[in-house]
Amino acid sequence: MAEDVLMLNISSAPVTFHKKTNRRPLSTAEKWAQKKRESKRKAVFESQESSASKQRKINQTGQQHTHTQKPQTPRSPPQRSNNRDTEENADRGENSPAKSPSKVKTFPKKAPEEHGDHGRPFIKTSSLFRNNPEIPDVLSPAVNQVKEKVFTSSMFEELNLHPHLVATLHKVLNVTSMTSVQKKTIPVLMSGKDAVVRSQTGSGKTLAYGIPVVQFLQAMQPKVKRSDGPLAVLIVPTREPLHFQSLKVTHRIYSFQPFTWIVPGVLMGGEKRKAEKARLRKGINVLISTPGRLVDHIKNTLSIAFSAVRWLILDEADRTLDLGFEKDLTVILNALNATGLTRQNVLLSATLTEGLSRLASISMKEPVNIHVSEGREETVEACPQAAPQALSDSYAVPERLQQHVVVVPSKLHLVCLAAFILAKCKFEQRQKLIVFISSCEAVEFLLTLFTAILCEKPSTSSTKHTSASLNFYRLHGNMRQEDVAARGLDLPQVTWIVQYNPPVSTVEYVHRVGRTARIGTQGSSLLFLTPSETAFVDVLAKHNISLSEMKMEDVLANLIKDERFKGRGKWDSKRSAAAFEQEVRERATVLQTDFENYVHANNESLQTAKCALQSFLRAYTTYPSSLKHIFHIRSLHLGHAAKSFGLRDAPQGLGSSITTNPANSKDSKKGKDKAKRPPKKLTAKERVSNLMRSEYLSGIDGESKSKKKKRKKKKGQAEEEQSTTA
Numbered sequence: 090m091a092e093d094v095l096m097l098n099i100s101s102a103p104v105t106f107h108k109k110t111n112r113r114p115l116s117t118a119e120k121w122a123q124k125k126r127e128s129k130r131k132a133v134f135e136s137q138e139s140s141a142s143k144q145r146k147i148n149q150t151g152q153q154h155t156h157t158q159k160p161q162t163p164r165s166p167p168q169r170s171n172n173r174d175t176e177e178n179a180d181r182g183e184n185s186p187a188k189s190p191s192k193v194k195t196f197p198k199k200a201p202e203e204h205g206d207h208g209r210p211f212i213k214t215s216s217l218f219r220n221n222p223e224i225p226d227v228l229s230p231a232v233n234q235v236k237e238k239v240f241t242s243s244m245f246e247e248l249n250l251h252p253h254l255v256a257t258l259h260k261v262l263n264v265t266s267m268t269s270v271q272k273k274t275i276p277v278l279m280s281g282k283d284a285v286v287r288s289q290t291g292s293g294k295t296l297a298y299g300i301p302v303v304q305f306l307q308a309m310q311p312k313v314k315r316s317d318g319p320l321a322v323l324i325v326p327t328r329e330p331l332h333f334q335s336l337k338v339t340h341r342i343y344s345f346q347p348f349t350w351i352v353p354g355v356l357m358g359g360e361k362r363k364a365e366k367a368r369l370r371k372g373i374n375v376l377i378s379t380p381g382r383l384v385d386h387i388k389n390t391l392s393i394a395f396s397a398v399r400w401l402i403l404d405e406a407d408r409t410l411d412l413g414f415e416k417d418l419t420v421i422l423n424a425l426n427a428t429g430l431t432r433q434n435v436l437l438s439a440t441l442t443e444g445l446s447r448l449a450s451i452s453m454k455e456p457v458n459i460h461v462s463e464g465r466e467e468t469v470e471a472c473p474q475a476a477p478q479a480l481s482d483s484y485a486v487p488e489r490l491q492q493h494v495v496v497v498p499s500k501l502h503l504v505c506l507a508a509f510i511l512a513k514c515k516f517e518q519r520q521k522l523i524v525f526i527s528s529c530e531a532v533e534f535l536l537t538l539f540t541a542i543l544c545e546k547p548s549t550s551s552t553k554h555t556s557a558s559l560n561f562y563r564l565h566g567n568m569r570q571e572d573v574a575a576r577g578l579d580l581p582q583v584t585w586i587v588q589y590n591p592p593v594s595t596v597e598y599v600h601r602v603g604r605t606a607r608i609g610t611q612g613s614s615l616l617f618l619t620p621s622e623t624a625f626v627d628v629l630a631k632h633n634i635s636l637s638e639m640k641m642e643d644v645l646a647n648l649i650k651d652e653r654f655k656g657r658g659k660w661d662s663k664r665s666a667a668a669f670e671q672e673v674r675e676r677a678t679v680l681q682t683d684f685e686n687y688v689h690a691n692n693e694s695l696q697t698a699k700c701a702l703q704s705f706l707r708a709y710t711t712y713p714s715s716l717k718h719i720f721h722i723r724s725l726h727l728g729h730a731a732k733s734f735g736l737r738d739a740p741q742g743l744g745s746s747i748t749t750n751p752a753n754s755k756d757s758k759k760g761k762d763k764a765k766r767p768p769k770k771l772t773a774k775e776r777v778s779n780l781m782r783s784e785y786l787s788g789i790d791g792e793s794k795s796k797k798k799k800r801k802k803k804k805g806q807a808e809e810e811q812s813t814t815a
């Protein structure tokens with residue numbers, strides 16, 4: 090799964106919105122209906138809560154189907170009669186039983202002024218609050234969270250470093266006292282030993298190896314020359330945006346070092362290979378690279394020579410392995426070992442995994458294990474190479490990081506994310522969020538959607554809310570490297586990490602949340618899970634990561650602050666809790682409707698949404714087998730997932746766009762031969778499209794009715810029911 094990010098940011102000063110009443114005058118019928126609705130609201134809501142079975146739908150002509158309700162007044166304007174994308178009336182139907190016989194669009198037309206410039210002729214949104222799976226209680230087991238003290242009182246002066254280096258640390262990098270990992274690591278590396286360093290994210294690991302490397306290189310005699318080529322090779326996981334950022338930090342350290350004859354250089358793709366080759370030819374002494382790009386140069390660039398390499402540093406080694414670069418690392422190690430030169434090896438990580446122990450054992454000689462965590466002050470010890478295995482499976486996360494989880498049914502994902510963003514970035518100050526999303530297409534889609542709907546003009550509310558303007562930024566792997574750099578994102582000041590799509594591993598989880606609460610600061614994280622994914626909390630708990638639950642209702646309740654999405658009723662704070670809840674549900678529905686109207690406004694936005702859904706589904710198939718019991722595409726309700734992309738209908742035909750496989754058409758010509766062949770191993774794309782075909786079978790690939798019937802039978806009634814409830 091690509092690591093993509095949507096960056097949410099507030100950069101402007103808070104703005105206060107005032108009331109501006111510019112509503113269209115209501116007709117007599119509307120006034121009457123409104124009054125009636127208001128007076129009935131509480132009773133209706135309570136009756137829905139107490140006895141869902143008593144609820145009945147009201148048909149499009151306003152006829153009443155329940156003996157407990159009074160006749161409905163005629164509505165203005167008249168409602169369409171045959172639209173199956175219907176809105177359940179938030180007043181009457183939100184809690185209707187799952188198999189409610191009819192879906193009825195009942196919202197009257199609203200004046201465009203009422204809700205910004207969207208103007209909602211009808212709310213076509215099908216119920217957000219019905220037919221959702223039950224939300225289980227998430228009990229994050231009590232764990233012994235591993236804590237690490239970030240700072241020490243020790244100063245860099247104590248380390249016997251070159252005075253120019255100390256001065257640079259003070260003046261340029263603005264650091265004075267050492268962090269724990271620096272205090273433990275720097276002396277070990279300066280003594281010439283290999284080391285496996287494990288410390289929480291944002292604890293200063295870069296300087297922990299950066300300082301010894303610079304100290305070593307500046308002291309080399311004869312003096313280092315460009316023509317010496319790489320003396321230190323530093324491997325970082327990928328050129329993905331977040332790593333690009335840490336890569337920049339790394340590069341800064343070497344760029345600012347006072348010993349200008351030592352030349353740093355970065356190879357990470359995104360730049361033409363030819364340009365990189367030219368730089369390599371000129372000479373790079375501290376070579377910083379991603380594994381893939383370095384392997385590329387090892388295979389294709391004659392001028393790359395490792396004959397002088399004295400240091401190999403594997404930064405974020407856990408992530409590198411997690412991303413599947415083990416093979417590339419082997420190629421690099423072989424190339425370096427071929428020179429026969431002794432070198433110092435350093436492996437840094439925030440977590441410990443089996444792969445890491447393996448890597449340590451093949452790349453290092455009797456490394457010192459440095460494990461920074463509370464109560465393990467004595468952990469700097471010389472021990473044999475396999476020692477990492479002896480260390481616990483606990484993953485240290487920053488002490489001042491507050492970790493949360495919210496369980497949200499797929500259908501409500503989009504509004505819940507929007508409510509959370511509004512709460513943090515619009516109605517709180519000085520907040521900066523990173524939202525992790527599983528595909529580039531989904532990032533692009535959400536960026537456009539949120540910019541259009543959440544950044545709208547001020548509300549016409551009587552309530553004053555101090556709110557900030559919202560700025561959304563995107564950051565993903567398909568962007569050009571210069572764009573990422575130019576974005577100038579200030580990652581260190583991020584206050585919230587939102588994992589809208591869950592990570593593919595605990596290692597990824599730790600690195601994502603590690604983008605906040607860095608270097609002793611405070612930060613928070615929120616993990617979105619669907620009800621079927623809650624077992625992931627237990628997986629995290631196995632690594633001593635504990636999350637506290639945030640209730641979805643509490644997140645949605647933030648919509649009460651935003652008058653742009655108010656429901657039809659006049660909720661005020663003196664009303665009952667039930668009325669409040671009803672209002673929140675209505676607002677969520679209004680917001681979802683805005684999203685859906687935007688998506689369905691034209692073919693282009695519709696296609697973008699479908700494409701985003703498609704890529705989300707594809708990404709969902711990439712969870713490793715160890716997590717498939719939690720994240721399996723079969724457990725997704727695709728119709729509900731579609732809703733989280735603002736799509737009203739189950740996207741028929743979606744499958745066909747990703748199934749275009751020439752092999753298929755060949756097969757179809759060969760007819761019976763096909764059946765004899767062993768089943769072909771399907772690609773992720775094909776698996777998704779097959780699943781979608783089965784879920785959205787109507788109309789896809791012109792399937793005949795008889796075939797459809799057969800397959801339906803085979804799939805079983807239960808699954809079939811699920812596919813039609815979207």
Ligand SMILES: Nc1ncnc2c1ncn2[C@@H]1O[C@H](COP(=O)(O)OP(=O)(O)OP(=O)(O)O)[C@@H](O)[C@H]1O
Pocket residue numbers: 262263264265266267268271288289290291292293294295296335338405439581603607608
């Ligand atoms: N001794 C120090 N005093 C103050 N700030 C420091 C110190 N050492 C490092 N920093 C700053 O702390 C931030 C985090 O450092 P760094 O990126 O090295 O952490 P890390 O442990 O490598 O994190 P990750 O595991 O996420 O890559 C950087 O902005 C860095 O400049």
